[in-house]
Amino acid sequence: MLVFLVKRIFNAAVVMLAVAAMAFLIFRFVGDPVEMMVNEQTTQAQRDQLREHLGLNDSVFVQFERFVVNAAHGDFGISYRNQRPVSELIAERFPATLELVLVATILSLLIGIPLGVVTAIHRGTWYSETLQFGSILGVSLPSFVVGIMLILTFSVTLGWAPAFGRGDVVHIGWWSTGFLTRSGRASLILPSLSLALFQITLVMRLVRAEMLETMRMDFIKFARARGVPARRVQFRHALRNCLMPVITMTGMQFGNLIAFALITETVFQWPGMGLLFMQAITFVDIPVMAAYLCIVSFIFVAINTLVDITYAVIDPRLRHQGH
Amino acid sequence: MLMQAHATTTGHSGAAIAHPVLEVRNLRVVFPTRHGVLNAVSDVSLTINKGEILGLVGESGAGKSMTGMATLGLLEPPGRIAEGEILLDGRRIDNLPEREMAKIRGRRIGAIFQDPLTSLHPLFTVGAQLVETIRLHLHLSRSQARRRAIDLLKEVGIPAASDRIDDYPHQFSGGMRQRVVIALALAAEPELIIADEPTTALDVSIQAQITALLRRICRERAAAVMLVTHDMGVIAETADRVAVLYAGRIVEVGHVDAVIHAPKHPYAKGLMDSIPPLEGRVARLAQIDGSMPRPDSIPEGCAFHSRCTLAGPHCRIAVPGLVETEGSRTACWLYSGGVEA
Ligand SMILES: Nc1ncnc2c1ncn2[C@@H]1O[C@H](COP(=O)(O)OP(=O)(O)OP(=O)(O)O)[C@@H](O)[C@H]1O
Ligand SMILES: [Mg+2]
Numbered sequence A: 001m002l003v004f005l006v007k008r009i010f011n012a013a014v015v016m017l018a019v020a021a022m023a024f025l026i027f028r029f030v031g032d033p034v035e036m037m038v039n040e041q042t043t044q045a046q047r048d049q050l051r052e053h054l055g056l057n058d059s060v061f062v063q064f065e066r067f068v069v070n071a072a073h074g075d076f077g078i079s080y081r082n083q084r085p086v087s088e089l090i091a092e093r094f095p096a097t098l099e100l101v102l103v104a105t106i107l108s109l110l111i112g113i114p115l116g117v118v119t120a121i122h123r124g125t126w127y128s129e130t131l132q133f134g135s136i137l138g139v140s141l142p143s144f145v146v147g148i149m150l151i152l153t154f155s156v157t158l159g160w161a162p163a164f165g166r167g168d169v170v171h172i173g174w175w176s177t178g179f180l181t182r183s184g185r186a187s188l189i190l191p192s193l194s195l196a197l198f199q200i201t202l203v204m205r206l207v208r209a210e211m212l213e214t215m216r217m218d219f220i221k222f223a224r225a226r227g228v229p230a231r232r233v234q235f236r237h238a239l240r241n242c243l244m245p246v247i248t249m250t251g252m253q254f255g256n257l258i259a260f261a262l263i264t265e266t267v268f269q270w271p272g273m274g275l276l277f278m279q280a281i282t283f284v285d286i287p288v289m290a291a292y293l294c295i296v297s298f299i300f301v302a303i304n305t306l307v308d309i310t311y312a313v314i315d316p317r318l319r320h321q322g323h
Numbered sequence B: 001m002l003m004q005a006h007a008t009t010t011g012h013s014g015a016a017i018a019h020p021v022l023e024v025r026n027l028r029v030v031f032p033t034r035h036g037v038l039n040a041v042s043d044v045s046l047t048i049n050k051g052e053i054l055g056l057v058g059e060s061g062a063g064k065s066m067t068g069m070a071t072l073g074l075l076e077p078p079g080r081i082a083e084g085e086i087l088l089d090g091r092r093i094d095n096l097p098e099r100e101m102a103k104i105r106g107r108r109i110g111a112i113f114q115d116p117l118t119s120l121h122p123l124f125t126v127g128a129q130l131v132e133t134i135r136l137h138l139h140l141s142r143s144q145a146r147r148r149a150i151d152l153l154k155e156v157g158i159p160a161a162s163d164r165i166d167d168y169p170h171q172f173s174g175g176m177r178q179r180v181v182i183a184l185a186l187a188a189e190p191e192l193i194i195a196d197e198p199t200t201a202l203d204v205s206i207q208a209q210i211t212a213l214l215r216r217i218c219r220e221r222a223a224a225v226m227l228v229t230h231d232m233g234v235i236a237e238t239a240d241r242v243a244v245l246y247a248g249r250i251v252e253v254g255h256v257d258a259v260i261h262a263p264k265h266p267y268a269k270g271l272m273d274s275i276p277p278l279e280g281r282v283a284r285l286a287q288i289d290g291s292m293p294r295p296d297s298i299p300e301g302c303a304f305h306s307r308c309t310l311a312g313p314h315c316r317i318a319v320p321g322l323v324e325t326e327g328s329r330t331a332c333w334l335y336s337g338g339v340e341a
Helices: A002-029 A033-037 A044-054 A060-072 A086-121 A126-140 A143-157 A182-215 A218-225 A230-267 A273-282 A286-314 A316-322 B002-013 B064-072 B098-104 B126-137 B142-155 B174-186 B204-221 B232-238 B256-261 B266-273
Strands: A170-172 A175-177 B022-033 B036-048 B053-057 B080-088 B109-112 B192-196 B224-228 B241-246 B249-255 B323-325 B328-330
Touching: A002 A060, A002 A286, A033 A044, A086 A126, A086 A175, A086 A182, A086 A230, A086 A273, A086 A286, A126 A182, A143 A182, A143 A230, A182 A230, A218 A230, A230 A273, A230 A286, A273 A286, B022 B064, B036 B064, B036 B080, B036 B224, B036 B249, B053 B064, B053 B232, B064 B080, B064 B109, B064 B192, B064 B224, B109 B174, B126 B142, B126 B174, B142 B174, B174 B192, B174 B204, B204 B224, B204 B232, B224 B232, B232 B256, B241 B256, B241 B266, B249 B256, B249 B266, B256 B266
Parallel strands: B053 B224, B053 B241, B109 B192, B192 B224
Antiparallel strands: A170 A175, B022 B036, B022 B080, B241 B249, B249 B328, B323 B328
16 A cells, blocks of 8 residues: 555656646746846846846756746746736635535536436436436536526526625635635535536436446345345445546546636636636736646646545555555 | 255145245246347246255256246346246245345345355455345344354354454455355345355365355255256255256256266256266267257257257157156156157
8 A cells, every 4th residue: 555655646746747847848938037027118237137036047957946846835936917926826716716616526426426326227217318318418518608508597587696706705814715605605606517517417427337337247136136125235335336436537527627617717707716827828927827737737636646545445456456 | 864854754744834945836037139038947847945955957048047036036127037936935926026025135045146256245345245134134233243244254164254354355265255155145044045156156176165065054054055057066966956957948857866867858868978977087078969049049849859869750849848757857758758749
């Protein structure tokens, strides 16, 4: 188990270094950082001084090392547009994105798993077929269309839930949460649903396929031969066997959701990292873009590693591989 | 031997109350398919008494497993029982609702399947699976059930049972896993055990051990056993009576000595001739030409006639019924009116 852990963490570190290299290249070579930061009135001497101050005269390797060390400390430089530390901007926006993605993930599991089990068990019934067909729509509808439809229906027409912003938030240290206020929770509904819809159908289809496959297995038949009641066989024995792929997928998708949140955040004007990134693109705010790239990748890699480790904890066969 | 005699006498004297543990009457199992209804099992009748081991033999596809599955009420749809009755201790069980049948499975009928690698849930410890089964059927507390689970593991010969109970199936060898499966089948002391090829997936060196274990444990409990196998050696060693299936029908059934040493049905003869002698001499296997018809192409009359050297015109017309022959009952026109039309 320990060997396994060390191996996985080493892999993760290598991937992160590669990503950092890419972010660094963008930062260093897409446009001249000095040119981005100065205006026409700046003298050549001032420019040279800035160049020296930024360390741009050092060798590329020294610069990369500095970039990685700084990034590891959460220092991504100063935003060109806001003239504030990028880390501050991200820290402000990160809670909004994370809460949105978290709620979307929970929704997808809470709705997707039971739907998957039901459509598998009652295969061939009209409601199961309808759900199965509906899920194709869910997979194929573009996210912004879903978002706009949700806004039109539930916000504009019915007026049930707010269509943009986070509502009131409560600050706990540097974290800002929308969970603790009524308007904060209400504002979460539509964007998280919009973000989750794709994921719900994904979970449902995966659970359904896995359930159908598992129900044919010998240990399921043997469980029934031991007298385990059908319900218990389905929801304990079979579902348990399906959870690993679901956990894996949910974990992997968590990173995707953070990336997809870009669109949802734009549609719902949700003040998260995605919106920050979209704004950064319009202003060619390279440090913010580089930081976003690094952080989203870090989340991706961290989650992948965690999923692998969780996998080993859940599946005893992986845990005992060393034996 | 004693128990045998005992079981038989009570069977006869207490005529009004003593039923065979299992009685199957005229069972027909069908699979509706696009190409029509297939008969996987046709007109099969058999009984198993307390303490008796009935061997079910026949080629692959003969309908052995389907007979067992029908008894357990676990036929995979669209497979179903189209005709016949199954009685456990004199009470019909083939028409029970699923809820009732689930209470019988594991409690009154234990099952052992072919592949111990896949019979156990890979994500639960063997202890969890044992305790689950025990507590489903017997009113025991968790700790009592656990103690019982350890006793069962000891009984089936798992060394250091109290340590190994918390291990996962993959931590056991194939033979040990089959012992765990047997412990699971015995968890609630069922009166009938259906063992479907319990040794086929195991190493040859382990097969004999598992067979001996199964026999000892069933004898000790006086359980009735349906032992499905195509290993005639296992049958000769283990079974009291044996039924030979061919294309879904019983062609000969009787005491194991009679059927093995003096088979009547031409198919049974061919089958017995194909047992390699124990001495290990290279024996010429008296193979029967041709192969058993699949359920979608069973011919008119006796299903065996196209492969039978003794067949006559009558065999192509009508299906023979079982008639008394010496030491067994046989379904062959040779013994019931001749093969001529
Ligand atoms: N799902 C199914 N659909 C159609 N036919 C089936 C199905 N399952 C089994 N059968 C048929 O039922 C017949 C009896 O099968 P069964 O499993 O009882 O054979 P068996 O005697 O146990 O053979 P084996 O030694 O291979 O286990 C087979 O010929 C098979 O073709
Ligand atoms: Mg079989």
